[in-house]
Amino acid sequence: MDILHNLALGAEIAFSLEGLLFCFVGVLVGTFVGVLPGVGPLAAISLALPLTYYLSPSIALIMLAGIFYGAQYGGSIAAILLNLPGTASAAVTCLDGNQMTKQGRAGVALFTAAISSFSGGIIAIFMVLGFTPLIASFAMDFGAADYFSIMLLGLVAASTLSVGSPLKGMTMVVLGIALGLVGTDETSGAERFTFGVLALSDGISLVALAMGLFGVGEILANLGQERRAPLKTGGLTFKSMLPRRDEWRGLWKTILRGSGIGAFVGALPGSGPAIAAFMSYAAEKKLAKNPDAFGKGEVRGVAAPESANNAAVQAAFIPTLSLGIPGDAVMAVLLGAMILHGISPGPMLVTSEPEMFWGLVVSFGVGNIMLLLLNLPLIRVWVRMLSIPYHVLYPAMLFFICIGVYSVRSSVFDIYTTLLFGVVGYFLIRLRYPAAPLLLGFILGPMMEVHFRRALLLSRGDYMAFLESVPSTVFLVLSLLFLVLPIWSAVRKRGAGVAVEGERSDHA
Known part of the structure; x- marks a missing residue:
């Protein structure tokens, strides 16, 4: 009966006029940015952050979450029709989806993507429904040492499991933590690393950092892209x-397997929808029975990644809402939005803010139904969006970024900060350094510091306090494993390479 009471409580928020309106706005904007290459959900959510100051925390989260999972739907449209993935996870959909388009079966591919995305999202919602309160109740007994250790695990996992070099990921995490230290020390009240700049006494703005790295950085990286010819969609009938x-x-x-893989992978810190899509496709x-058909227009090659990436997006809310540990960069921004609204994410969220939690969960179902009804009739509209030239789209985005950043604190300094981090983001993209771990470090770093200090104060400076608690010890051991395994793997590969070279020289 408790679950029915909680769902009824959430339905009051999700089915309110305001809840339905902003859920619709979120999924519509998410689909739009998913269709457009080079934009992505992270830039869109960063742009929308200033708007949330005028909304209640529950409605703000509903809208931002809608942008996130709406972008997964939209990313498949450009991937299937133009072989142009709007999001990273949609890159797998290109393999078979675009081949189906070339065979004159674009409609089948788009329909399959929509149904698979909807099914994956709905299945993952039940996981969020069941596991988040369960994990939250388990974590109610966590102390300061446990919180520090699990946040450390989240950062290490995000840097070592993400795509690319683990060393580059760890470097970005450390840089993010360093940026998070700028401002006024919460314990002593002393200013740190402000270098006499008064505007830095409150720290670096999260909105400015996110918009710079993922908004301006993407704009600079995508300048000079050629305009593509619009795709003809006259033959796309429902039949x-x-x-x-x-x-x-x-x-x-295929959809059930993809949803299961996506939901499991999405709940792990540092994984995200892209990894879930690749794993689901590989497993399928x-x-x-005929693996050679994949990559040549196989319909299951569309269903597997699409069900997985949407399930991963919904499941990513499990660690974020229950433990306050974001699974990826988008979740980190959503967690930052909660903090900006005065909400403390973590085990207490489910009990202290039940309307927000259950309203968000119910809105997932509403949003997925909206996306299913939106996607198929509006395919022609989304395709026309693909013909917007970059020289028109990006200046408009840059204008709104500056307006959005300024509106948060009415600070011109924040605009300069955004542009500076935009240049940093551009070089990170060019040098293939992942920006997501930097954002995770920036958000979790100050929280880790608070729990680290609190644990040492309670133990009177005894560092063994981090090993006396069973959960803390488990998290620290897992963190160590995540650090050691990539190094061990690299050493083994190098050893195998040396052995092969040695054999070739002996034969010569």
């Missing part, structure tokens, strides 16, 4: 979108 009867039979199994190809 042409329905898969064949033989394709329907195995499709539901391995299980298939």
Whole structure:
């Protein structure tokens, strides 16, 4: 009965006029930015952050979450029609989706993507519904040492499990923590690393940092892109979108497997929808009787990544809401939005802010239904969006970024900060340094410091306090494993390479 009471409580928020309106706005904007290449959900959420100051925390989160999972839907449209992934996770959809378009089956691919995304999202919602309160109740007994250790685990996992070099990921985490130290020390009240600049006494603005790295940085990286010819969509009728009867039979199994993989991977810190999509596609190809069909227009090659990436997005809310540990950069921005609204994410959130938590969960279902109804009729509209030239789109985005940053604290300094981090973001993209771990370090760093100090104060300076607690010890051991395994793997590969070279020289 408790679950029904909680869902009814959440329905009051999600089904209110304001809740429905901003959920619709979120999924609409998310689909739009998902369709446009080079923008992505992170830039869109960063742009929308200033708008949330005029909304209640619950409605703000509903809108921002809608942008996140709406972008996963939109990313598949450009991937299928133009072989141009709007999001990183949609890159896998390109493999078979665009091949189906070349075979004249674009409608089937788009329909499959929409149904798979909807199914993956709904299945993951039930996981969020069941596991988040369970984990939160378990974490109610956590002390300062436990919180520090689990945040450390989240940062290490995010840097070592993310795509790219683990060393580069760790470097970005350390840089993010260093940036988070700028401002006034919460304990002593002394200013740190402000270098006499009064505007830095309150610290670096999260909105300015996020907009600079992921908004301005993406704009600079995508300058000079060629305008593509608009795609003709006259033949996209509803009848042409329905898969064949033989394709329907195995499709539901693929969707269930993809949703399961996506939900599991999405709940792990540092993974995200892109990794879930790749894993689901690889698993489906391995299980298939005809793996050679993948990459040549196989409908399951569209269903597997699309169900996985949407399930991963919804499941990413499990560690964020229950433990206050963001799974990826987008979750970090959403966590930052909660902090800006005076909400403390963590185990107490489910009990202290039940309207917000259950309202957000119910809105996931509402948003996914909205996306299903939006996606199919508006395909022609989204395709026309792809013809917007970059020289028109990006100056407009840059203008709104500056207006948004200024509106937060009415500070011109924040605009300069955004532009500075935009240049930093551009070089990070060019040098292939992941910016997401930097943002995670920036948000979690100050929180880690508070719990670290609190643990030492309670133990009177005894560092063994971090090993006396069982959860803290487990988290620290896992952090160590995440650090050691990539190094061990690299050493083994190098050793194997040396051995192969030695054998070749002996044969020569």
